[in-house]
Amino acid sequence: xxxxxxxVFTVSVASAQYNNGIPVLLYHHVSQDKTDxxxxxxxxxxxxxxxxxxxxxxxxxxxxxxxxxxMRQEPVTLPPxxxxxxxxxxxxxxxTEAFPILKQVGFSAVVFMTGVNVDREMRxxxxxxxxxxxxxxxxxxxxxxxxxxxTLKGKDLYREMEDVKKLIQWVTKKDVDVFAYPFGYxxxxxxxxxEAAGYQAAFxxxxxxxxxxxxxxxxxxxxxIYNNTDFAVLFKLLDANRPKTxxxxxxxxxxxxxxxx
Ligand SMILES: [Zn+2]
Numbered sequence: 001x002x003x004x005x006x007x008v009f010t011v012s013v014a015s016a017q018y019n020n021g022i023p024v025l026l027y028h029h030v031s032q033d034k035t036d037x038x039x040x041x042x043x044x045x046x047x048x049x050x051x052x053x054x055x056x057x058x059x060x061x062x063x064x065x066x067x068x069x070x071m072r073q074e075p076v077t078l079p080p081x082x083x084x085x086x087x088x089x090x091x092x093x094x095x096t097e098a099f100p101i102l103k104q105v106g107f108s109a110v111v112f113m114t115g116v117n118v119d120r121e122m123r124x125x126x127x128x129x130x131x132x133x134x135x136x137x138x139x140x141x142x143x144x145x146x147x148x149x150x151t152l153k154g155k156d157l158y159r160e161m162e163d164v165k166k167l168i169q170w171v172t173k174k175d176v177d178v179f180a181y182p183f184g185y186x187x188x189x190x191x192x193x194x195e196a197a198g199y200q201a202a203f204x205x206x207x208x209x210x211x212x213x214x215x216x217x218x219x220x221x222x223x224x225i226y227n228n229t230d231f232a233v234l235f236k237l238l239d240a241n242r243p244k245t246x247x248x249x250x251x252x253x254x255x256x257x258x259x260x261x
Contacts, residue, residue, distance in 0.1 A: 017080045020243045021209030022067060024084040026222040029091050030098040034227070036091075036122070041227050044097045048104075050231050051085075055105040057239050059083045064110060064138055064178045068201050071210060071217040083238070085109040086203065086222060088142055088180055090117055095128040099137065108136045112180035112203070115144035115164035118171070126171045133172040140178035141165050141199065149181060149190040157189055161197035177201065184222075191218045208244035223247070 028040035030047045042050070060079035062070075067084060069076035085102070087094045090113040102109055111132065117123040124132075133139055141164040143149060149157060165176045177200040181190060184205030194202045201217040208221040215221060221244075223234070237247050 018078065018082055018241055020241045021211030021215070022062070022070065022078075022082050022084065023209050023238050023247075024067075024086055024203065024220060024222045026203075026205065026224045027085070027087050027098070028089055029093055030101075031091075031093040033093075039226050039228075040224075042225060044101065046231075047098060048101045050225070050235075051101055051105045051107055053231070053235055054083060054238075055107065057081065057235070059238075061085055061107045061109065063108065064140070064201065067210070067220075068177065068217055071201070071212050071215070071220075073212045081239075081241075086140075086180070087111045089114055089146070090124045090129075090142070092122050092124055092128070095124055095132060099132055099135075102137070103135070108138065110138040110140050110178060112140045112142035112178075113164065113168055114142045114146045114182070115167050116146070118167060129168070129171050133174060138178070139168050139172055139174075139176060140180060140203075141168060141176055142180045143182050146182045148183060148185055149193075150185045150187045153189060157193045158197060161193050161199065165197055165199070178203065180204075180222075186219070194218060208247055209241075214244075 027042060029037055030042055030044055032043055034041045059081045062078065062082045062084055066076055070078060085107060087098065087109060090111055094111055113124065119125050129139060141161060143160040144163040145160065147160065149160060152160065161179060168176045179194045179199045180203040186204060191202065195218060201220060203220045203222050205224055206221045207223050210220050
């Protein structure tokens, strides 16, 4: 009986560490070269520092399937400090710079790839996508052409979801379950098309943590990391698992004029 009490106490303390929900971080470029999207470029040293801080504090990355199960309130085993690392647009530096750092700290991540960018200059090639996919990196759809989905309807909208899903599934030989709306813009039509195309969940750029009953798995929240994000400030909020409203305290530490792509 005493042991049972200890067990129940331990489980409740452990689960309390993500009581306010699970954070999903959003990156774009990891590079020394800041000519493309300066506000959305984190240097490799800074990315390494951020991943190491999270690792040393006991954060563990979870898979899309685990996050989806948690959001659906299905039985799932979560680490005490779950987190998800994501990248939008599929830049080549995700392979050359971020991938080795993630491997070093033992983190997984999700790369949301735009269909037309596969094999383009400065973007991930099919070979790089396959290698990452075979080594702990998950891939999701980020539309086929990176158009603003709020301007599309019907078949045009559906094909943005379906074509990229088919392409990435063909390259990785794995199911693609997750989608990220380009620019974070979504409509009810876009949500419905994402679900109809067979995705299990979709990500926005609404900031905050993800918690079942408060959030929907087709409107998942992400915290964008900018070149001038004060990660120490954000880290303290993440480590304390502060609620959504408190997490917004980190917003003065990045430039408001920058919008996540
Ligand atoms: Zn994008």
